[in-house]
Amino acid sequence: MPSRRRTLLKVIILGDSGVGKTSLMNQYVNKKFSNQYKATIGADFLTKEVQFEDRLFTLQIWDTAGQERFQSLGVAFYRGADCCVLVYDVNSMKSFDNLNNWREEFLIQASPSDPENFPFVVLGNKIDVDGGNSRVVSEKKARAWCASKGNIPYFETSAKEGINVEEAFQVIAKDALKSGEEEEIYLPDTIDVGSSSQPRSSGCEC
Amino acid sequence: MLLNVIEDEEKWLAEGIASVQQNALFMHRALDANNLRDALKYSAQMLSELRTSKLSPHKYYELYMRAFDEMRKLEMFFKDESRHGVSVVDLYELVHHAGNILPRLYLLCTVGSVYMKTKEAPPKDVLKDLVEMCKGVQHPVRGLFLRSYLVQVSRDKLPDIGAEYERDRDESSVMDAIEFVLQNFVEMNKLWVRLHHQGPGQDRDKREKERSELRDLVGKNLHILGQLDGVDLEMYRENVLPRVLEQVVNCKDEPAQYYLMDCIIQVFPDEYHLQSLETLLAACPHLQPSVDVKTVLSQLMDRLSNYASTCPDVIPEFLQVEAFAKLSSAISKVIEAQVDMPIVGAITLYVSLLTFTLRVHPDRLDYVDQILGACVKKLAGKPRLEDKRATKQIVLLLSAPLEKYNDIVTALTLSNYPRVMDHLDNETIKVMAMVIIQTIMKNSTCISTADKVEVLFELIKGLIKDLDVTTADELDKEDFEEEQNSVARLINMLYNDDPEEMLQIIYTVRKHVMNGGPTRLPFTVPPLVFSALTLIRRLQAQDGDVVGEEVPTTPKAIFQLLNQTIETLAVVPSPELALRLFLQCAEAANDCELEPVAYEFFTQAYVLYEEEIADSKAQVTAIHLITGTLQRMQVFGVENRDTLTHKATGYSAKLLKKPDQCRAVYACSHLFWVDDQDGVKDGERVLLCLKRALRIANAAQQMANAARGSSGPVTLFVEILNKYLYFFEKGNPQITSNMIQDLVELITEEMQSDSVTADPASDAFFASTLRYIRFQKQKGGSMGEKFDSISV
Numbered sequence: 001m002p003s004r005r006r007t008l009l010k011v012i013i014l015g016d017s018g019v020g021k022t023s024l025m026n027q028y029v030n031k032k033f034s035n036q037y038k039a040t041i042g043a044d045f046l047t048k049e050v051q052f053e054d055r056l057f058t059l060q061i062w063d064t065a066g067q068e069r070f071q072s073l074g075v076a077f078y079r080g081a082d083c084c085v086l087v088y089d090v091n092s093m094k095s096f097d098n099l100n101n102w103r104e105e106f107l108i109q110a111s112p113s114d115p116e117n118f119p120f121v122v123l124g125n126k127i128d129v130d131g132g133n134s135r136v137v138s139e140k141k142a143r144a145w146c147a148s149k150g151n152i153p154y155f156e157t158s159a160k161e162g163i164n165v166e167e168a169f170q171v172i173a174k175d176a177l178k179s180g181e182e183e184e185i186y187l188p189d190t191i192d193v194g195s196s197s198q199p200r201s202s203g204c205e206c
Numbered sequence: 207m208l209l210n211v212i213e214d215e216e217k218w219l220a221e222g223i224a225s226v227q228q229n230a231l232f233m234h235r236a237l238d239a240n241n242l243r244d245a246l247k248y249s250a251q252m253l254s255e256l257r258t259s260k261l262s263p264h265k266y267y268e269l270y271m272r273a274f275d276e277m278r279k280l281e282m283f284f285k286d287e288s289r290h291g292v293s294v295v296d297l298y299e300l301v302h303h304a305g306n307i308l309p310r311l312y313l314l315c316t317v318g319s320v321y322m323k324t325k326e327a328p329p330k331d332v333l334k335d336l337v338e339m340c341k342g343v344q345h346p347v348r349g350l351f352l353r354s355y356l357v358q359v360s361r362d363k364l365p366d367i368g369a370e371y372e373r374d375r376d377e378s379s380v381m382d383a384i385e386f387v388l389q390n391f392v393e394m395n396k397l398w399v400r401l402h403h404q405g406p407g408q409d410r411d412k413r414e415k416e417r418s419e420l421r422d423l424v425g426k427n428l429h430i431l432g433q434l435d436g437v438d439l440e441m442y443r444e445n446v447l448p449r450v451l452e453q454v455v456n457c458k459d460e461p462a463q464y465y466l467m468d469c470i471i472q473v474f475p476d477e478y479h480l481q482s483l484e485t486l487l488a489a490c491p492h493l494q495p496s497v498d499v500k501t502v503l504s505q506l507m508d509r510l511s512n513y514a515s516t517c518p519d520v521i522p523e524f525l526q527v528e529a530f531a532k533l534s535s536a537i538s539k540v541i542e543a544q545v546d547m548p549i550v551g552a553i554t555l556y557v558s559l560l561t562f563t564l565r566v567h568p569d570r571l572d573y574v575d576q577i578l579g580a581c582v583k584k585l586a587g588k589p590r591l592e593d594k595r596a597t598k599q600i601v602l603l604l605s606a607p608l609e610k611y612n613d614i615v616t617a618l619t620l621s622n623y624p625r626v627m628d629h630l631d632n633e634t635i636k637v638m639a640m641v642i643i644q645t646i647m648k649n650s651t652c653i654s655t656a657d658k659v660e661v662l663f664e665l666i667k668g669l670i671k672d673l674d675v676t677t678a679d680e681l682d683k684e685d686f687e688e689e690q691n692s693v694a695r696l697i698n699m700l701y702n703d704d705p706e707e708m709l710q711i712i713y714t715v716r717k718h719v720m721n722g723g724p725t726r727l728p729f730t731v732p733p734l735v736f737s738a739l740t741l742i743r744r745l746q747a748q749d750g751d752v753v754g755e756e757v758p759t760t761p762k763a764i765f766q767l768l769n770q771t772i773e774t775l776a777v778v779p780s781p782e783l784a785l786r787l788f789l790q791c792a793e794a795a796n797d798c799e800l801e802p803v804a805y806e807f808f809t810q811a812y813v814l815y816e817e818e819i820a821d822s823k824a825q826v827t828a829i830h831l832i833t834g835t836l837q838r839m840q841v842f843g844v845e846n847r848d849t850l851t852h853k854a855t856g857y858s859a860k861l862l863k864k865p866d867q868c869r870a871v872y873a874c875s876h877l878f879w880v881d882d883q884d885g886v887k888d889g890e891r892v893l894l895c896l897k898r899a900l901r902i903a904n905a906a907q908q909m910a911n912a913a914r915g916s917s918g919p920v921t922l923f924v925e926i927l928n929k930y931l932y933f934f935e936k937g938n939p940q941i942t943s944n945m946i947q948d949l950v951e952l953i954t955e956e957m958q959s960d961s962v963t964a965d966p967a968s969d970a971f972f973a974s975t976l977r978y979i980r981f982q983k984q985k986g987g988s989m990g991e992k993f994d995s996i997s998v
Contacts, residue, residue, distance in 0.1 A: 008278055008279065032435070034475070036475030038429075038432045038433070038473050038474065038475055039429070039469075039472035041422050041426050041429040041469060042423065042425065042426045044358070044430075044433075046361075058282065069468075070422055070469075072421050072422045073420070074264055076270075079271060
């Protein structure tokens with residue numbers, strides 16, 4: 001059954017406010033960049049078609065609000081994610097320190113079936129700023145953290161210059177695909193449908 | 207009861223999810239079989255679950271997301287005409303047949319997005335159609351989610367500049383996109399506000415919580431607008447912002463207004479805000495009085511000042527658009543319009559404006575003063591502030607310029623600064639005074655003119671004098687001492703190279719500290735005295751340059767001032783401190799060769815000793831200070847010196863405890879033998895002193911014997927022996943080697959007698975004294991000869 005195979009991959013981008021989540025997504029999907037900070041409200045996604053091993057996939061990339069006050073409905077959209085991208089700003093120690101919180105929060109809320117092996121990708125963004133002079137998180141430190149969390153792939157990116165964005169999303173897509181296919185195995189083939197297939201009427205008649 | 211509600215909700219959600227999953231499974235099978243009819247049927251059934259009214263927005267969102275994810279699969283199926291063989295135009299017609307409106311509209315939105323993607327229809331028409339049709343759902347929660355679905359699925363198909371769906375690359379199609387989002391925003395906001403008015407009154411809290419959860423669905427539209435490239439500055443300023451604000455103002459709903467203002471500020475770029483400040487700010491006074499405008503404006507100013515600090519090259523733009531004037535006037539208008547705003551709100555606004563100003567225009571002191579002035583105006587005619595939060599804000603307001611400029615001198619030039627302080631309660635005045643002093647200390651700022659000192663002391667008056675009677679006793683002693691020590695340190699930071707100005711500074715400080723009352727004077731007078739003495743020494747050093755008798759800045763004049771100043775301390779009463787200061791002055795007068803002045807200071811010190819210092823320990827300390835100072839005085843003629851030394855020896859011999867007496871008396875011996883060229887050298891009287899000391903030491907031993915059955919240690923004798931040795935070496939003819947020999951023997955004898963308490967310290971002292979004598983003997987030369995006859 002060809003349609004059993006996944007063609008839609010869901011990716012969630014998380015990280016502190018202002019690290020460049022929206023910019024990374026825009027750079028990857030639209031090849032556009034704006035220097036101006038604009039907050040994201042709630043959750044928003046863009047899609048992009050990707051070719052992988054002769055197959056076409058739709059990558060559904062969810063950009064999220066880094067500011068908690070713009071996440072009033074909660075994070076139900078985490079569910080069903082195939083890969084989670086954690087972004088920090090290499091010029092902000094705090095944004096790096098918070099990666100752990102974002103990762104844990106994601107694992108709790110998304111409750112993937114195999115949290116140990118759920119694919120994350122870490123991006124250290126804004127490497128272009130001030131020619132790297134204002135950088136406070138070293139690549140070594142970031143890589144050490146990634147290694148300690150089960151060898152999370154790590155990329156240093158610049159959404160502004162488009163550095164490593166394509167490469168990072170290649171890996172993101174590959175990991176998402178892998179996790180998606182493994183997930184597939186656990187899908188039950190049949191479900192007991194005899195009990196109540198009638199739509200229950202609740203709410204108004206509109 | 208609440209628990210039941212939650213449990214029920216969980217149950218309903220679980221049922222909803224189960225049904226969504228079940229129908230999704232049927233839908234999948236239909237999709238696998240390329241069966242369009244079944245796919246539509248089961249997807250409609252799945253979407254029917256979203257018709258529930260039983261779930262809170264949070265739970266509803268969970269259910270919605272389940273359906274949402276499934277709908278993506280259906281969307282992909284729709285896209286692939288080869289699988290179902292129906293053109294997208296026909297598909298768009300076909301889904302109209304769904305029975306219930308909610309599933310129908312979800313399906314329509316989904317097909318609509320595919321329709322736009324295929325470019326078979328102008329996006330404009332599809333968007334218009336969809337946004338109109340969604341009006342069919344007027345239930346707030348369902349309507350909001352439906353519309354948020356619409357805007358999400360059409361989001362990347364909106365005709366935007368550079369987007370592939372922009373058909374003719376003309377502005378009208380960009381306008382279509384903007385129109386669509388704006389219209390959707392307006393409709394969503396209406397639904398959201400309406401929720402407030404629905405249902406019974408007692409559920410209001412719950413409803414407001416639900417509303418709060420739903421807010422991001424409304425705000426999302428603004429986010430989408432912010433992401434559209436077509437919304438350039440002009441489009442934003444002329445079209446988008448006025449229309450959004452119109453909706454915000456007209457909805458007359460407090461939470462909506464607050465939230466949406468926050469969204470506007472956050473989702474659009476800094477540059478847009480700067481270039482459209484007037485429009486945005488004009489809306490503020492029209493918001494509901496309960497809206498927390500101060501937070502809104504603070505956030506705006508925060509953003510703008512961050513902008514200015516990260517890109518300094520935009521600062522000319524700030525000036526060009528008169529950002530400060532606009533913000534300032536907007537704040538006044540808001541304060542004016544919101545008559546019920548508590549004072550803390552107004553001050554918080556001024557604090558934000560000040561923070562903005564200090565970050566963006568640090569060079570514009572006039573702006574800073576204007577803000578303080580506005581604050582004074584607001585506080586005018588009101589009683590002193592009692593509100594803790596308000597005073598805290600004022601402290602922030604007043605501390606901000608100090609922190610920024612690291613320099614109190616700048617603050618002292620702000621005419622409104624002290625006027626703001628006038629409105630503080632006494633405690634806060636003190637807190638502020640400490641902040642000011644700490645700033646000066648931290649930056650080692652030197653305050654160099656009397657005028658500035660005057661302003662400064664006016665600012666810190668809370669520490670300088672009692673502001674009212676009641677607070678005086680309440681203060682913790684430690685806190686008080688810390689405060690006063692700070693003032694003392696501050697006095698040392700006041701300095702000018704010009705003696706005249708320095709004297710004026712001293713006069714000013716004196717004027718203020720003299721009001722301090724008995725508890726403060728002991729802290730503040732000493733630094734004042736030392737500051738004046740420093741000036742005197744400076745004058746003395748440049749003696750040659752001073753021309754004419756008319757110069758008011760003479761050491762003599764300053765000494766007079768000091769005399770009066772220290773006298774107040776004596777009355778406080780703090781006689782011991784006064785005595786020390788008098789002696790310091792006497793020594794300074796000595797250096798200036800002003801005999802009468804020095805004599806006067808000594809007289810003052812003696813009077814204090816006689817009349818005020820009764821404690822015997824204090825007397826001992828005082829007499830040693832007197833002797834020590836007097837010994838160094840060279841200015842006195844024979845007569846004056848005799849009088850003073852005579853008195854000093856007299857005081858010494860009258861101390862209460864014998865050992866004290868003894869030590870004071872042998873110390874007096876130095877008054878008669880000053881070891882420099884023109885010093886007094888009265889060997890006879892030295893000997894008299896030492897003999898007298900010996901007699902007293904003897905008496906002390908006997909008294910101890912009588913009282914305790916054992917005499918004290920021989921320490922006193924050893925001390926006197928050392929004095930003998932000193933004068934012997936200095937060549938006092940009255941001191942002979944025989945006398946030393948006798949004394950050594952006397953001590954040795956004493957030490958062997960049983961009645962003497964053994965004391966290792968005095969034994970060691972004596973032993974090392976003997977060693978010294980031996981050393982001198984072996985040295986040879988004239989000194990060795992001198993010591994030759996002494997045998998130890």
